[in-house]
Amino acid sequence: MSWLEMLAVFGAGIAAGGINTVVGSGTLITFPVLLAFGLSPVTANVSNTIGLVPGSVSGAIGYRRELAGQRERLLKLGTASLLGGITGAILLLILPADAFKAIVPVLIILALVLVVVQPRLAAWVKKRREQDTGPAPRHGGPILFAAVYATGIYGGYFGAAQGVLLIGLLGVFVHEDIQRLNGVKNVLALIVNGVSAVIFIAIAEVDWVVVALIAVGSIIGGQLGATVGRKLSPTVLRGVIVVVGTIAVIRLLTS
Template sequence: MTWLEQLAVFGAGIAAGGINTIVGSGTLITFPVLLAFGLPPVTANVSNTIGLVPGGISGVIGYRRELEGQRARLIRLGTASLLGGTTGAVLLLTLPATAFKAIVPVLIIAALVLVVVQPRLARWVKRRREADTGPEPEHGGLILFVAVFAAGIYGGYFGAAQGVLLIGLLGVFVHEDIQRLNGVKNVLGLLVNAVSAVVFTLVADVDWTVVALIAIGSVIGGQLGAKMGRRLPPNALRAVIVVVGIVAVVRLLMS
């Protein structure tokens, strides 16, 4: 890669780290850049995933205040993310990309619908739980655990807009402030990327120059994203999520 191409990858890493912290579609910036510079798709995908792990750590640290008091939730849902991420990474290395890529736009559109109607759906779920004489499901119950596991499979396989899926699911099934849920989303996305990175490092073809450039850039972007994301009011944050999600769908359909 020329120094201009390396600078472009570094800049894409900054943007991806920031967007991942706020919403979760940073891969839609870095992945096309890597393809444009001639990296094979699988190599670009695995190198991008590994490179974004430090940025994920940076974003989690930036949102550490919002994570206080959520240890049990993180352990439960984090387990689902780890299992799903491992499954998705294995699928990436064993199955053709065409089958899973075909349903990615559908998954993102479904997540955007969840984000838009989240306040109304959350009220509906709460009324249903209050009317139920049985115990209230803790941290979203089994449905959310399975949904986070499925999102982890998707994230381990490709990862674009995984955060959009997670924030939509968390907003519906967990009655909590959206900024605190955004902190949870960052942890879950990091766990998926981290476990996928371990698998890819062991068995996949990795471009370590790309990894280093994206890693350094995403750490910077993660801190910037944490500062910007925390200041956004809930409705503004939802608007950002929807806009980035729509861009994700368009770019995937055009690719």
């Protein structure tokens, strides 16, 4: 990998760390970059997942004020994310590489759709919460637990836009301030990425240069996302994600 390529991966890590903290689609930035530089899809996904873990930690720390008083919720939903992440990571490793190459374009397209409709989803969630004044399970109940588990499977297998899924689910099932839910989302995504990374380190082929570059970049991005990221135009962020994600789909289908 040349110095320019290393710089590009580092920059993608910064962007992904910030976007993951604010929106939750950072993989759609880093994954296409790694593909463009010749990594196989599975190795790119594995290395990317490991590299983004420090950024997830950084983003979660940045939202520590919003996490105050949510320990019980994090323990319950975190268990679902942990089990889902383990399941998804194992599926990635036991299914043939060709299966990953065939499935991921579909997952990326799904992720892009979620990113595009995210404003409408957020508006719907807000409207539903304003209209629903009846009692609700404090932490979302068994339906949310199952949905978070399923999202964890998706996150452990590939993970792009799992944050969008999580914030949508939390907004529907938990009556809580959206910024506090965003803090929960960051922790749940961290759990999925973290447990997947542990499994990948033990079993899978990892490009450690890529991991280091994305890790350092995502730490910086995570802090930026937690501080100034909220001031950036969501439309611009979504536009960048859609363009880069489309490139990834084309790259996978033509390689």
